[in-house]
Amino acid sequence: MSLITGILEQLINGLRTGSIYALIAIGYTMVYGIAKMINFAHGDIIMVGAYSLYVFTAILELPAAAAVILTVAVCAALGIVVERIAYKPLRNAPSLAVLITAIGVSYFLQNTALLIFKATPIPFGSIINISGIRLGNINISGVTLVTFVATAVMMVGLTLFVNKTRAGSAMRAVSEDRGAASLMGINVNKTISMTFAIGSALAAVAGILYICQYQSLQPTLGALPGIKAFVAAVLGGIGNIPGAMLGGLLLGIIESLSRAYISTQLADAIVYGVLVIVLLVRPSGLLGKQKTEKV
Amino acid sequence: MNKTSAGKTPAKYGKIVLNILITLAVYAVMMVVIQGGMLSRQMTSIIIPCCINVMLAVSLCLLVGYLGELTLGHAGFMSIGAYAGALLTNYLDMPPVAELLIGMLAGGIIASVFAVVIGLPVLRLKGDYLAIVTLGFGEIIRSVINSLEFTGGAKGLSGIGTYATYKNFTFVYIFVILTILLIANLVHSRHGRAITAVRDNYIAAEAIGIHVGRFKTMAFVISAFFAGLAGVIYAHNVGILKPANFDYNKSIEILVMVVLGGMGNIKGSIIAAIILTLLPEVLRSAADYRMLLYSIVLIAMMLFNNSRFKLAIVEKRNLKKAAEIQKEGE
Amino acid sequence: MALLEVKGLGISFGGLRAVDDLNMEVDRDSLVGLIGPNGAGKTTAFNLLTGVYEPTDGIINLDGVNLVGKKPPEICEAGIARTFQNIRLFSQMSVLDNVKVPLHHHLSYSLAESFLHLGSYRKKEKEMDERAMEILSVFDLDKQADQLASNLPYGKQRKLEIARALATEPKLLLLDEPAAGMNPHETEELMNTIRLVRDRFKVAILLIEHDMKLVSGICEYLYVLNFGTELASGKTGDVLNDPRVIKAYLGE
Numbered sequence: 001m002s003l004i005t006g007i008l009e010q011l012i013n014g015l016r017t018g019s020i021y022a023l024i025a026i027g028y029t030m031v032y033g034i035a036k037m038i039n040f041a042h043g044d045i046i047m048v049g050a051y052s053l054y055v056f057t058a059i060l061e062l063p064a065a066a067a068v069i070l071t072v073a074v075c076a077a078l079g080i081v082v083e084r085i086a087y088k089p090l091r092n093a094p095s096l097a098v099l100i101t102a103i104g105v106s107y108f109l110q111n112t113a114l115l116i117f118k119a120t121p122i123p124f125g126s127i128i129n130i131s132g133i134r135l136g137n138i139n140i141s142g143v144t145l146v147t148f149v150a151t152a153v154m155m156v157g158l159t160l161f162v163n164k165t166r167a168g169s170a171m172r173a174v175s176e177d178r179g180a181a182s183l184m185g186i187n188v189n190k191t192i193s194m195t196f197a198i199g200s201a202l203a204a205v206a207g208i209l210y211i212c213q214y215q216s217l218q219p220t221l222g223a224l225p226g227i228k229a230f231v232a233a234v235l236g237g238i239g240n241i242p243g244a245m246l247g248g249l250l251l252g253i254i255e256s257l258s259r260a261y262i263s264t265q266l267a268d269a270i271v272y273g274v275l276v277i278v279l280l281v282r283p284s285g286l287l288g289k290q291k292t293e294k295v
Numbered sequence: 296m297n298k299t300s301a302g303k304t305p306a307k308y309g310k311i312v313l314n315i316l317i318t319l320a321v322y323a324v325m326m327v328v329i330q331g332g333m334l335s336r337q338m339t340s341i342i343i344p345c346c347i348n349v350m351l352a353v354s355l356c357l358l359v360g361y362l363g364e365l366t367l368g369h370a371g372f373m374s375i376g377a378y379a380g381a382l383l384t385n386y387l388d389m390p391p392v393a394e395l396l397i398g399m400l401a402g403g404i405i406a407s408v409f410a411v412v413i414g415l416p417v418l419r420l421k422g423d424y425l426a427i428v429t430l431g432f433g434e435i436i437r438s439v440i441n442s443l444e445f446t447g448g449a450k451g452l453s454g455i456g457t458y459a460t461y462k463n464f465t466f467v468y469i470f471v472i473l474t475i476l477l478i479a480n481l482v483h484s485r486h487g488r489a490i491t492a493v494r495d496n497y498i499a500a501e502a503i504g505i506h507v508g509r510f511k512t513m514a515f516v517i518s519a520f521f522a523g524l525a526g527v528i529y530a531h532n533v534g535i536l537k538p539a540n541f542d543y544n545k546s547i548e549i550l551v552m553v554v555l556g557g558m559g560n561i562k563g564s565i566i567a568a569i570i571l572t573l574l575p576e577v578l579r580s581a582a583d584y585r586m587l588l589y590s591i592v593l594i595a596m597m598l599f600n601n602s603r604f605k606l607a608i609v610e611k612r613n614l615k616k617a618a619e620i621q622k623e624g625e
Numbered sequence: 626m627a628l629l630e631v632k633g634l635g636i637s638f639g640g641l642r643a644v645d646d647l648n649m650e651v652d653r654d655s656l657v658g659l660i661g662p663n664g665a666g667k668t669t670a671f672n673l674l675t676g677v678y679e680p681t682d683g684i685i686n687l688d689g690v691n692l693v694g695k696k697p698p699e700i701c702e703a704g705i706a707r708t709f710q711n712i713r714l715f716s717q718m719s720v721l722d723n724v725k726v727p728l729h730h731h732l733s734y735s736l737a738e739s740f741l742h743l744g745s746y747r748k749k750e751k752e753m754d755e756r757a758m759e760i761l762s763v764f765d766l767d768k769q770a771d772q773l774a775s776n777l778p779y780g781k782q783r784k785l786e787i788a789r790a791l792a793t794e795p796k797l798l799l800l801d802e803p804a805a806g807m808n809p810h811e812t813e814e815l816m817n818t819i820r821l822v823r824d825r826f827k828v829a830i831l832l833i834e835h836d837m838k839l840v841s842g843i844c845e846y847l848y849v850l851n852f853g854t855e856l857a858s859g860k861t862g863d864v865l866n867d868p869r870v871i872k873a874y875l876g877e
């Protein structure tokens with residue numbers, strides 16, 4: 001087992017977690033771009049996705065494909081409902097009030113899950129039963145392959161959607177200037193709902209992939225990938241979709257390499273350290289636009 | 296002449312006297328309740344945590360409420376103070392109160408030193424970016440402590456003298472009052488005004504000669520100092536420190552106190568800190584539901600505070616004031 | 626020697642030359658106008674003078690002291706104060722505190738005294754209160770000293786911004802469109818206030834204004850900017866009758 005093989009394996013591991021981070025980070029970034037808020041509850045949508053999948057497959061015993069579609073639908077609907085109830089009334093409120101509300105929603109989702117499913121971790125068998133492949137000396141598991149393919153499809157699809165469709169350009173318009181967009185006849189409420197739905201659907205996919213990898217359910221399972229993905233979104237430049245993709249992948253790779261070659265315990269410190277250094281050099285993230293206040 | 300002269304008017308003296316009376320009354324009641332053994336064990340165990348949270352909330356209030364900068368790394372400074380103080384008192388061999396005093400001084404100072412080192416580069420960032428970077432630093436501090444040998448790593452640092460329990464309420468209470476007094480005094484001084492001016496409009500503040508960076512760093516360091524003090528008390532209350540207790544959820548918990556207290560409002564922060572610390576105990580009978588209730592209350596409060604209903608009340612008050620101004624102006 | 630000397634001042638944003646080769650002199654206690662069509666670079670010139678932007682070329686001297694490269698707070702300390710086109714008050718602070726903030730350069734005390742409210746705190750605070758009330762009374766704002774700045778009506782907010790600038794004890798005061806949004810009666814009152822300020826506070830005033838009645842009423846000397854460069858300058862009456870100036874304002 002050579003050093004190069006080891007590094008390549010870590011890179012693939014990193015890309016796998018990074019893909020999941022990227023999917024979640026896109027949700028953070030889209031919501032930030034359009035509603036100018038940090039949706040702290042976004043990580044918990046992953047958790048809801050994971051538990052939904054568990055309910056649909058293990059309890060209701062639906063076929064995997066149907067369970068996945070229903071899981072995505074549940075999360076998208078949840079995203080819309082949360083926005084309607086908790087965030088919409090605060091559109092013009094100070095950003096701190098919205099942040100605290102989002103934290104409240106996060107606690108709410110976690111504790112509802114705690115009440116229903118209890119704190120004891122529930123083991124969960126992966127729904128992905130594809131066998132892995134072998135490239136030279138490197139094994140790539142089925143879950144990893146599916147993660148790569150799913151993420152790539154989602155990213156390409158989303159990029160096309162945002163840049164090539166009417167709904168996508170409405171989204172870009174609202175995120176640029178909400179007032180002007182509404183004067184141009186764009187339905188702002190609908191566009192914001194759609195953004196939350198898409199972001200949450202991506203989080204659901206991330207949740208499914210995450211749980212197929214880690215195979216254990218806990219009410220707080222969304223917190224860690226949630227916060228990492230948030231860091232990824234900021235690293236890439238919050239509000240910027242390609243930035244979130246880049247940030248997520250980078251973060252996954254850095255984390256995996258530092259875990260393997262530097263120190264397991266310091267991996268988190270290194271990840272956050274990279275964020276701090278990037279922001280000090282580029283205060284708006286890697287791909288973010290620099291904004292200055294006009295005097 | 297006018298009613299705004301500093302500390303010279305009967306109204307201002309009245310306020311000072313009232314505050315002293317409240318301070319003494321709270322102390323008297325607490326002493327009677329503690330000495331009389333009127334509280335359950337759960338309640339006595341929560342007295343010092345209440346004090347600690349008040350210190351944390353008031354110190355964060357200076358940053359979030361008065362400087363207007365959102366930071367999510369307060370628990371990081373608390374942990375630095377806690378570890379520094381505990382490591383020192385574990386090493387010292389003196390009477391408990393002396394050890395605690397030295398530990399607190401060291402904890403506060405070391406937390407401030409870290410605040411200078413972190414604040415100088417970081418405070419150039421604004422808004423959400425500052426929030427995430429301070430969160431990042433909080434997590435860096437936590438994972439570094441987690442990986443170090445002399446801090447006990449993930450197992451924790453144990454064997455800390457439990458000098459700051461409810462039996463030593465007087466000692467802790469003095470520091471709570473000192474924290475409140477010093478920060479409230481600062482807010483009502485030229486330094487505090489400069490800090491508030493930066494919050495309201497940093498461009499205008501610069502234009503009238505305020506070195507914005509200097510005052511931001513000042514507020515950051517002072518806030519960290521008191522968080523460090525609170526950390527040392529915490530260490531000597533629980534007797535064992537674990538890095539996991541200082542993650543970003545702790546920072547958020549303190550932030551929620553400041554926001555529910557009404558931002559830029561020290562009294563509000565104190566009350567919110569006390570209520571939010573007591574709440575889990577009071578809701579103990581609701582056991583499983585208490586965190587759920589807490590989250591619902593949190594969302595409902597935020598929605599109410601920014602609702603049309605509340606706005607209507609504020610508007611009415613403003614209109615009344617505007618009418619008064621009009622009258623006075625004539 | 627003039628109080629303010631500006632030579633060859635210029636700044637580029639990317640390829641755009643927002644201000645180019647600007648030369649100005651403002652004498653002590655004088656009242657000078659800076660006029661020009663929208664987008665001529667007037668506010669940019671103010672931002673250069675106050676250190677918001679650093680000039681790419683040129684010299685700025687105040688009382689013989691070079692100001693190029695200094696940051697806004699240092700320029701304020703050197704003696705230039707300003708107001709803003711879109712009012713920038715400390716809106717959640719009281720009217721009195723708005724004026725007390727800039728006073729701290731002249732009436733200072735230590736951080737320890739701030740924490741403890743001991744030592745010279747009381748004495749200095751009292752002096753600050755008195756000085757602030759004195760300035761506020763000039764603008765007829767003393768009765769509203771305890772109100773929040775954001776609760777003042779628009780015209781009074783503009784006045785408070787001038788009062789706050791004066792509290793820094795400047796040698797030169799820059800006013801950016803002080804009459805914007807005012808009705809003719811308020812503008813009339815403002816003209817009297819500006820004259821009063823100049824005489825009472827012994828300060829030179831340079832102002833940007835579109836209201837020609839105000840400009841011709843109080844300015845002694847004018848600089849006209851167009852497309853970032855100086856179009857004309859001279860005594861107010863001469864400049865306003867200059868055909869080039871009329872053309873720049875009215876078009877062809």
